[in-house]
Amino acid sequence: MTAEALQLHYGFPEPRIAQVLINRSRDLLAHGFEWTLKRGHPVNKPGRTYRWQAPCCSVHKTERGIQCRHPWNLSADMPLGDPVRGGPWAQKRPDPGTYDGSKLWLEEP
Numbered sequence: 001m002t003a004e005a006l007q008l009h010y011g012f013p014e015p016r017i018a019q020v021l022i023n024r025s026r027d028l029l030a031h032g033f034e035w036t037l038k039r040g041h042p043v044n045k046p047g048r049t050y051r052w053q054a055p056c057c058s059v060h061k062t063e064r065g066i067q068c069r070h071p072w073n074l075s076a077d078m079p080l081g082d083p084v085r086g087g088p089w090a091q092k093r094p095d096p097g098t099y100d101g102s103k104l105w106l107e108e109p
Contacts, residue, residue: 001009006018020042027040056068082089089095 001022003015003018003022006012006021007015010018010021012018012021023042024036024040027036031039054072056072058069059066060069082091
């Protein structure tokens, strides 16, 4: 299916968006989900990124579902560096966390 036909079928406002869907679909079929998410084109700019959560060391099943065996707090700490634009922190206020804008958000630190 061409980008123009896909645009008409789904009602996309422009053929460029349909071409993105075609590219990502081909990448998904050829390379799989993880590869497409990390390396498929076009690559989106890095968004706001938070620190990776520490893994739970042991889980168990409860009436409320699967939980960590010990108290575990979800952290929403901001990374160091500029989480919106990437790169080093350039603001006058203190840097709230650690960030490397050159890394993909799925890669482990």
